[in-house]
Amino acid sequence: MSxxxxxxxxxxxxxxxxxxxxxxxxxxxxxxxSFGLLNELxxxxxxxxxxxxxxxxxxxxxxxxxxxxxxRNKRGTPIDFEDDDDPVIPGDLxxxxxxxxxDWVAGHTLDxxxxxxxxSVKLFGTQAAQLAEVGSSLxxxxxxxxxxxxx
Numbered sequence: 001m002s003x004x005x006x007x008x009x010x011x012x013x014x015x016x017x018x019x020x021x022x023x024x025x026x027x028x029x030x031x032x033x034s035f036g037l038l039n040e041l042x043x044x045x046x047x048x049x050x051x052x053x054x055x056x057x058x059x060x061x062x063x064x065x066x067x068x069x070x071x072r073n074k075r076g077t078p079i080d081f082e083d084d085d086d087p088v089i090p091g092d093l094x095x096x097x098x099x100x101x102x103d104w105v106a107g108h109t110l111d112x113x114x115x116x117x118x119x120s121v122k123l124f125g126t127q128a129a130q131l132a133e134v135g136s137s138l139x140x141x142x143x144x145x146x147x148x149x150x151x
Contacts, residue, residue, distance in 0.1 A: 016107035022100055025092045031068055033108050036076040040067055041109050048113040054106045064105050065089050065098060
């Protein structure tokens with residue numbers, strides 16, 4: 001029997017589930033990855049190369065956990081948490097639960113970046129001829145920026 005990777009190992013993985021249930025110190029809690037939250041987390045992470053920082057950068061981990069766990073109103077705006085007696089990130093949150101949340105966030109942000117890049121490649125591919133034409137006309141124009149004429 002061969003130990004090489006099967007075709008199934010290389011199949012495209014889908015996005016993580018939009019909702020997960022995690023065990024919090026005060027009971028189970030369902031988390032939902034909305035577009036607004038995903039956008040906030042993608043902005044925090046910055047790009048696909050920084051996704052591992054969710055696991056290894058303490059400040060990024062804490063900020064991501066805060067963004068996911070803060071209670072929000074129907075518009076997605078964080079509810080005033082400073083008046084709440086319970087901390088957004090419980091002091092007794094288990095490492096396993098925190099890691100589960102961070103892995104879920106990492107999966108969503110990486111999937112987001114990969115999908116956006118793939119869609120951008122498709123878009124540029126459909127416009128390749130037009131982009132080449134524009135680029136060609138810019139470089140061949142006698143009055144284009146950067147060219148100087150001697151008198």
